[in-house]
Amino acid sequence: MLYRVMAKSELPSLIQGFMESYEVVAPVKRGNRHVFDVVETPEDIVLDYVQTDSSPKKYLFPPVEELMRFDAQMNLVEDFSKVVTPRVIFGVHACDISGFNRLDVALAQGKYCDPYYKAHRDATMVVGISCQPGAECFCNLMASDEVQYGYDLFLYDIGDKYLVSMSSVEATNILEACCDISEATDEDRKVFRHLTRERQRAFNPDIPHVDDVPMLMDVFHSDPFWEELGSRCLSCSACASVCPTCYCFDIVDVLEPDSCQGVRERHWDACTNPDFALVAGGYNFRPTGRERVRHRMYHKLNGFMVNHDRMLCVGCGRCVSACKVGINPIEVLRFFERKGAEDAK
Ligand code: SF4
Ligand code: SF4
Structure with missing residues (x-):
């Protein structure tokens, strides 16, 4: 991985550079909340957020997506190719980039690649930003507090500068064209290491770290806790809507009033949802x-975990x-922490 250093004062220039060729999506403030949204100017972006209400997943896996058009009377499917917006998602935390990487495993890297997801992913650049954990963050327990891939640039805050991890040629070219970057000095590395250790200590110690969770879940599968x-x-569905890694969907055919032309969408x-596992014949297996x-x-x-480690x-x-x-x-x-404590008695 290549690292360079840029002054924080050059950030607007970098964002402006992306804006010349891409739609830029970034965290913005809405009242007292933060959300990812399309930005018009670098000044719209707020990078010192703890967490956005929902994840940037919606830009790779939209809540509603057209899959194809059809003619029900002629029994024809129109040729369909996905048109996607070239986009930069700017200011993404390590946990959300880890979320993208999980979605890649589920939707793009398996036996059956999802062409819609892949089209969005391929047209999207990701610029990560380091963060400070909030009281409800536990990415450190899920191996997602640091991320080594799945982004184009990652900006680590080291005071009045960013240590920039560069992972794609395209983004590096824009960075080099827009900013005066330099080699990291020993002092920059020292500050980076110090801040990284400080961040590790800032995670909420009241959230328990439990070893062997997958195994324990199998052992306690019938425990009254689940009831x-x-x-x-x-x-x-609020949990699934905000989650960066939920990818369940339904397929809906929407017919025009003439009952001939239609659109197949995924939602x-x-x-x-109570009817999520409802199948033909009225049987519900959950x-x-x-x-x-x-x-x-x-x-x-x-x-x-069992399937993808x-x-x-x-x-x-x-x-x-x-x-x-x-x-x-x-x-x-x-x-599971309580169960462990009971077993130890
Ligand atoms: S669907 Fe159930 S678990 Fe999910 S947010 Fe709503 S109440 Fe909570
Ligand atoms: S289940 Fe989803 S929304 Fe909840 S903490 Fe984990 S990744 Fe985040």
Whole structure:
């Protein structure tokens, strides 16, 4: 990996450089919240945010996406090629880039590549930014507090400068054209190491680190804990909407009033929806909140790990705020911590 240093005062010039050829999406302030949105000027961007309400996933995997057009009467599908907007997602935290990398595994790198997701991903540059953890962040427990790939540039705040990790030729060319960059000095590296250690110490120590979570989930699969957790679920889908790694979807055919021409769309779905597992014949293979919430937590903390050697949860903490009845991975970690304490008695 190549590293260079740029002055913070040059940031507007870098963003302006991206704006010449790309739509730029970045964190902006809306009231007392932060969201990712399209920006018109560098001044719109707010980089010292703790967490945005929802993740930038929507730019790679839109909430509603047209898949194809068809003529139901002629039984014809129109030729369809995805038109995507060349875009830079600027100011993304390591946890959300880790989220993109998880989505890549699920949607772009498997046996069946999702061409729609891949088209967005290929047309998107990602510029990461270092951050300070909030009280609900636990990316450090999910191996997502640092990221080594999945971005074009990553800016580490080292005071009045950024240490820039450069990972793509295209972004590096823009950086070099817009900013006066230099080699990192020993002092820059020292400051970087010091701030990295400080950040590690800033994570909330009350969120338990539990070893062997996937194995424990198998052992306690029938524990009454899941009944209690599931009975609280409102099936509101807020957790899946804000999550950077949820990728469940439904397919909907929308017919014109003439009942001939139509559009096939995919819409975000959530495994906590009561009819998510409803199949033909009226059978529902996850009929209760217990099964649905348990399935969600298993996918995040067990199943994806078993298949891909990493958790599907990146510890961004968004569902901790979004779920109004306190269902989130931290509660699962706390349950296993309690179980461990009981076993030790
Ligand atoms: S499950 Fe919750 S904490 Fe984990 S990645 Fe999704 S929103 Fe973030
Ligand atoms: S777990 Fe919470 S946020 Fe998710 S669907 Fe249930 S009530 Fe809504």
